[in-house]
Amino acid sequence: xxxxxxFLSTPVWAALDAAAAPAVGLIARRAQRTFDDSKVPxxxxxxxxxxxxxxxxxxxxxxxxxxxxxGALLAYTLGxxxxxxxxxxxxxxxxxxxxxxxxxxxxxxxxxxAILGVLAGYLPYHFWGRTRGRRLAIFAGGALSVLTSxxxxxxxxxFSGIRMPGTVLGVSLGLFAVSALVEGAITLGAIRALxxxxxxxxxxxDARRSFALGAVALAAVLxxxxxxxLASSAPDGIERLGSARALFSTPFSGYDxxxxxxxxxxxxxxxxxxLGLVYGVCLIIGRRR
Amino acid sequence: xxxxVLDQWxxxxxxxxxxxxxxxxxxxxxxxxxxxTSHRLLPVFSACLFALLCVTLLWARVPLGxxxxxxxxxxxxxxxxxxxxxxxxxxxxxxxLVLKSYLSALAVLAVVSTTPLPVLLRGVEMLGAPRFxxxxxxxxxxxxxxxSEEAQHMRKAAASRGGSFRAAAxxxxxxxxxxxxxxGEIHSAMLARGFQGRFHPLAAPHFHAADTAFLIFASSxxxxxxxxIERMV
Numbered sequence: 001x002x003x004x005x006x007f008l009s010t011p012v013w014a015a016l017d018a019a020a021a022p023a024v025g026l027i028a029r030r031a032q033r034t035f036d037d038s039k040v041p042x043x044x045x046x047x048x049x050x051x052x053x054x055x056x057x058x059x060x061x062x063x064x065x066x067x068x069x070x071g072a073l074l075a076y077t078l079g080x081x082x083x084x085x086x087x088x089x090x091x092x093x094x095x096x097x098x099x100x101x102x103x104x105x106x107x108x109x110x111x112x113x114a115i116l117g118v119l120a121g122y123l124p125y126h127f128w129g130r131t132r133g134r135r136l137a138i139f140a141g142g143a144l145s146v147l148t149s150x151x152x153x154x155x156x157x158x159f160s161g162i163r164m165p166g167t168v169l170g171v172s173l174g175l176f177a178v179s180a181l182v183e184g185a186i187t188l189g190a191i192r193a194l195x196x197x198x199x200x201x202x203x204x205x206d207a208r209r210s211f212a213l214g215a216v217a218l219a220a221v222l223x224x225x226x227x228x229x230l231a232s233s234a235p236d237g238i239e240r241l242g243s244a245r246a247l248f249s250t251p252f253s254g255y256d257x258x259x260x261x262x263x264x265x266x267x268x269x270x271x272x273x274x275l276g277l278v279y280g281v282c283l284i285i286g287r288r289r
Numbered sequence: 290x291x292x293x294v295l296d297q298w299x300x301x302x303x304x305x306x307x308x309x310x311x312x313x314x315x316x317x318x319x320x321x322x323x324x325x326t327s328h329r330l331l332p333v334f335s336a337c338l339f340a341l342l343c344v345t346l347l348w349a350r351v352p353l354g355x356x357x358x359x360x361x362x363x364x365x366x367x368x369x370x371x372x373x374x375x376x377x378x379x380x381x382x383x384x385x386l387v388l389k390s391y392l393s394a395l396a397v398l399a400v401v402s403t404t405p406l407p408v409l410l411r412g413v414e415m416l417g418a419p420r421f422x423x424x425x426x427x428x429x430x431x432x433x434x435x436x437s438e439e440a441q442h443m444r445k446a447a448a449s450r451g452g453s454f455r456a457a458a459x460x461x462x463x464x465x466x467x468x469x470x471x472x473g474e475i476h477s478a479m480l481a482r483g484f485q486g487r488f489h490p491l492a493a494p495h496f497h498a499a500d501t502a503f504l505i506f507a508s509s510x511x512x513x514x515x516x517x518i519e520r521m522v
Contacts, residue, residue, distance in 0.1 A: 004393065040421070045436065047429035049465060051433055052440035052464065055441060055443075055444050099359065099362045102393055102394075104321050162374055186458070193461065
């Protein structure tokens with residue numbers, strides 16, 4: 001699920017990097033507020049734990065085994081913001097040291113796994129963590145975190161123009177569903193074992209929340225994830241929108257700087273200028289507070 | 290463990306090792322962007338970039354064969370996708386996937402194998418990334434080996450209890466609790482040594498004239514190379 005460099009088209013990786021940079025900055029700030037600097041060792045060691053936990057095999061059927069992915073487990077124990085920071089650190093170290101995932105694709109991988117995956121995984125627990133359906137919520141959270149990250153990664157690849165025959169797409173969706181169920185089961189098993197050792201390892205959502213609101217939020221996550229996948233495998237709607245672009249025009253439309261003529265150079269320049277702008281904005285926001 | 294080798298390479302000495310991390314990170318981004326946006330004459334351009342990276346690695350006195358083999362870690366994943374794309378009737382894109390992902394990994398390795406990770410992360414921080422996130426990354430990398438060793442014991446423990454799902458869940462929970470406790474002990478030890486939430490490097494980083502020269506040269510090389518190739522044909 002770690003997308004290497006060279007797979008995503010320029011509009012996709014540039015847009016996702018631009019979205020991920022401020023999101024990571026915001027989440028890091030939020031985590032820093034709850035976990036002051038003195039807790040940095042805890043988050044680092046828990047990141048190492050998620051890495052190392054992959055060595056422990058869970059039997060899931062004759063001759064096959066799965067391992068923990070960890071986004072939901074971290075969200076239940078450290079809270080969602082800290083879990084996002086830890087997973088962002090993991091994805092970064094994997095890209096730099098293990099050549100697992102690209103640098104330009106880092107924004108995409110961070111959004112898929114560390115931000116949206118963790119949020120989707122925390123959502124059921126946030127709403128139903130105090131009800132009788134708590135166990136189901138923990139299971140669903142684990143499953144949803146893996147499913148969301150995997151489907152988003154697949155959609156991004158399809159948006160980038162990587163063609164996949166229908167059967168391949170079906171098989172990969174089936175595999176995602178199986179690994180999502182495995183992650184749900186492992187998360188639930190690990191949380192129960194942890195509670196047996198020391199119950200206060202697990203954060204409890206502060207109050208009972210509305211069932212209807214939770215259902216709407218869950219439906220929204222499923223709808224968006226499914227919708228993005230549908231849109232990416234049949235991008236006609238997007239193309240139609242593109243042809244109607246005369247309605248709204250931006251200086252970098254088509255990822256070109258028109259003043260520089262056509263060809264690759266304006267594209268690359270537009271990409272770099274866009275990255276520079278986002279970088280500048282983040283730097284200014286970061287300095288001000 | 291296999292990435293210890295990266296630590297050995299990054300602690301050697303060469304002109305490239307001595308450059309400021311920022312002077313290597315910015316050209317890396319330029320290299321990756323120029324490669325990612327190229328379409329025309331990709332095979333010729335890739336061959337030139339490959340030669341450029343090989344010369345850089347030889348100049349940095351890291352074992353060329355070792356780095357080339359390590360970058361091949363991306364190939365199994367890439368080749369599967371390239372095959373799928375080929376079958377779907379787009380062989381050119383399939384080949385582009387392999388070339389771009391391999392060269393990108395090689396470029397990242399050229400930087401990572403000549404910069405110790407703490408120095409590299411410090412460079413990322415100086416370029417504006419959140420300090421909190423990078424401190425977490427530093428700790429993660431530092432304790433990766435410690436916790437991994439513990440995980441191997443836990444794996445053995447789970448296997449000797451029959452390797453059932455319950456045994457594995459128990460092992461995972463114990464690993465979690467031990468890591469948590471260890472983090473607390475590390476924190477107390479650091480407080481006892483006067484830690485106030487920030488690392489102080491022994492030497493303040495200086496951006497020398499050589500760093501500026503390298504930055505300009507290394508950032509423009511892939512751009513000029515691409516302009517030259519596309520003009521020629």
